[in-house]
Amino acid sequence: MSGGVSKNTEGAREPPWLHVRREAFEYGMLPLPSLLHSDVVTGLRNLRVKLLQQAPSISTWPLSITANASHSTPASGGRERVGTEGIAAALEVAEAHAHLVLDTLASVLNEEGAGVDPLAITPVTxxxxxxxxxxxxxxxxxxxxxxxVPSRPHRGAADVADVWPSTSAIDGFLPALSSMQVRSSTMSRRSMPGQAEEEVNQLTYVQKHLPNLLNLLAETTEDEDSSIKVITAEQFEHLGLLLKAKNADMELVQLSQAAPFFANSDPDMPAAPVPVTQVLEWVQQHMCAASESLRETSLGKEEKVVKDVGPAETLSSEVVDVTMADATASPASPTPSNARTILVPNGVLHLSKDWRPEGMTFVDGIMKASVLKREDDIKGDSVKVAHCHDSVVYVLAPMKYVSVFGCSDSIVMLGAVGKAVRVEYCERVQVIVPTARITIANCRECVFYLGVNQRPLFTGDNHNLQVAPYNTFYPELEAHLAQVGVDATVNRWDRILTLGVVEPHDAFIHPASSPDVQTEGATQLPPEKFVTFSVPNWNKTDSDQLLTRANPFLLPKPYLLAQQHRCKAAEILKQNLRTALLEEGKKRELISAIHGHFRDWLFASGNIRQIYDLQALDRLDSSNSME
Structure with missing residues (x-):
């Protein structure tokens, strides 16, 4: 089974099924220490007071905000919203960081179904x-x-070699790897726990912290006997940032309407508030893994079922390590014959042989090849390009989220990405992408050709990175940009934002004398090194007037002049060759020498393989179009 979730997968729990939304965890984490509190619940309750003080009156917000927000009442919705200035004042951070908080929240909000907050569907700008x-x-x-979840528990030289499949000038302590070792290293990474482990970790986190999250949203009511904490339908709907609900037909439903105590309520006749303990119990009964029935066992122990947190228990705000024995999606059962077993911290994870996360397309483990993915090849709205080496990857489709992880010596060209791109643990990779937002972490010697609406964020252990303006196009590009909401008139590729310090246990080994190394950002690619990337025209329908025929992102003047100068020089050279007064034999010798040098360059650079790959892709695309 791959892709979607079957009803049998969820058979251990009755519908509706509550799944954790991975987007908030995979694209919503920010390296801002000022966002953390020693006592999270108390700190955030105090922060709520400050935010309410900073919230402007309802009259200052556009009318569409309160009209479109399904879980904000006209009387309170405007006063319960806060912009960049209010966030900066309440959190006591710079406005640039406050805007990053607001923008990142916008990128991970749920925009599916009826309960959509207007921030989720507002243009990025x-x-x-x-x-x-x-x-x-x-x-x-x-x-x-x-x-x-850390990719590896230890960061020795062998582990670094397993992440970086070849050496560079700044990796003097690593031995050179043969092509066979590179392939073996990449295959070992593919078998390492990754997305499955991360999903279980996310599920565990929400289960453990759900009591605190509900208490944060709850309000206290006084009755004759005592005070109790209750949740309204509006407040419960806010958990839609972390959870999504599916009915028995596997259709997404509004979170509050999935709960029996809030179902069929409307703004004019809202359902009565429900005690927090009742809401907590119901959520725990229906929460499960989204992609597959993820099952685990504790090392050296018998298999266990998830231990639900009791309704009355309030967890410590202190961050604690979660164990795999606390995260399971279904009661324990014998490991199926087609299961794959992988070691993870604190346990063993069993998953089916062809396990794939729901709503995510993988381009994984491409070695010395070119690969093309079009719209028809993309299942869901997320794509992960992982562990590709010495390859060229084209993903020419509109997408919401893209992750590029653990690639080296490759070119990754992405179609329009409407929400966010994250690039991690890559070396000597060129990433070409038009997107609303991008985060780069723990990368080396990479170049990023960007058409980006918000400031690119650099964090983690980066070295020798460069940024440049977007440098290509493909026939459907402008249609894809419009489909996902990326504005080609706004490009902040050169306004990089660098945050955080290097975490020694998260990336490479650092000298003990410098534990707080500041994150390194990126420099601008010199204009004389800027070149246009040509995308093969697999789409032969040139008669279509809607096709993109030029880069829709305007080039800055220095890059435009450098490009024009290079084109002019090439044209002059061609003209000189045409008009050269040479004997016929000398002309043939000159042409033969030029072809010979070009052929030698193709073989020496490895680009000859890409030509064969592109021819194969062209034949495949032609045969598919004929069908």
Whole structure:
């Protein structure tokens, strides 16, 4: 089974099924220490007071905000939103960092179904005019305590070699790897726990922190006997940042309408508030893994079922390590014959042989080849390009989220990405992408050709990175940009934002004397080194007037002049060759010498393989179009 989830997968729990939304965890983490509190719940409750003080009156917000927000009432919706200035004042951070918080929240909000916050569907360049719902902002700030599963528990030289499949000038302590070792290294990384482990970790995190999250949203009511904490349908809907609900037909439904105590309520006749304990119990009964029935066992112990957190238990705000024995999606059962077993921290994870995350397309482990993915090849709205070496990857489709992980010596050309791109642990890779947002972490000697609406974020252990303006196009590009909401008139490729310090246990080994090394950003690619990347025209329908025929992102003048100078020089050389007064035999010798040098360059650079790959892709595309 791959792709979607079957009803049998969820058979251990009754519908509706609640799945954790991976986007908030994979694209929403920010390296801002000011976002963390020693006591998260108390700190965020105090922050709520400050945010409410900074929230402008309803009259200053566009009318569409309160009209379109399904879980904000006209009386309170405007006063419960806050923009960049208010976030900066409440968090006591620079406005650039406050805008990053607002923008990152906008990128991970759920935009499917009926309960959509207006910030999720606002054009990237206009989010300040909409602001954030304070409750959703608080949940977003809470999950900054989430810690991603480390790719490896130790970071010795052998482990670094397993991440970086070839050496560079700054890797003097690593031995050179043969092509066979590179292939073996890449295959070992493919068998390492990755997306499956991360999904289980996300599920565990939400399960453990759900009592705190509900208490953060709850309000206290006084009755004759005592005070109790209750949740309204509006407040419960804010958990849509972290959870999505599916019915028995595997259709997405609004979170509050999936809960029996809030179902069929409307703004004019809202359902009565429900005690937090009742909401917590219901969510725990219906929460499960999204992609597959992820099952685990603790090392050296018998298989266990998830231990639900009791309704009355309030977890410590302190971040703790989660164990795999606390995260399972279904009762334990014998490991199927087609299962794949992988070691993970604190346990063993069993998953089916062809396990794939729901709603995600993988381009994984491409070695010394070129690969093309078009719209018909993309399942879901997320793509992960992982562990590709010495290859060229084309993903020419509109997408919401893209992750590029662990690639080396490759070119990755992406279609329009409407929400966010994240590039991690890559070396000597060229990434070409038009997107709303991009984050680069723990990369070396890479070049990023960007058409980006927000400032590129650099964090982690980066070395020798360069940025340049977007340098290509393909026939469907402008249609894809419009489909995902990327504005080609706005390109902030050169306004990079660098945040955080290097975490010694997250990337490479650093000298003990410099534990707080500041994150390195990127320099601008010199204009004389800027070249246009030519995408083969697999689409032969030139009669279509809607096809993109030029780069829709305007080039800065220095890069445009450098490009024109290079084109002019090439044209002069061709003209001189045409008009050279040479004997016929000398002309043939000159042409033969030029062809010979070009052929030698093709073989020496490895580009001859790409030509064969492109011819094969062209034949495949032609045969598919004939069918």
């Amino acid at each position: 206009e989010i300040d005019s909409v602001g954030a719902d304070i409750d959703e902002l608080l949940i977003f700030l809470y999950i900054q305590t989430y810690r991603r």
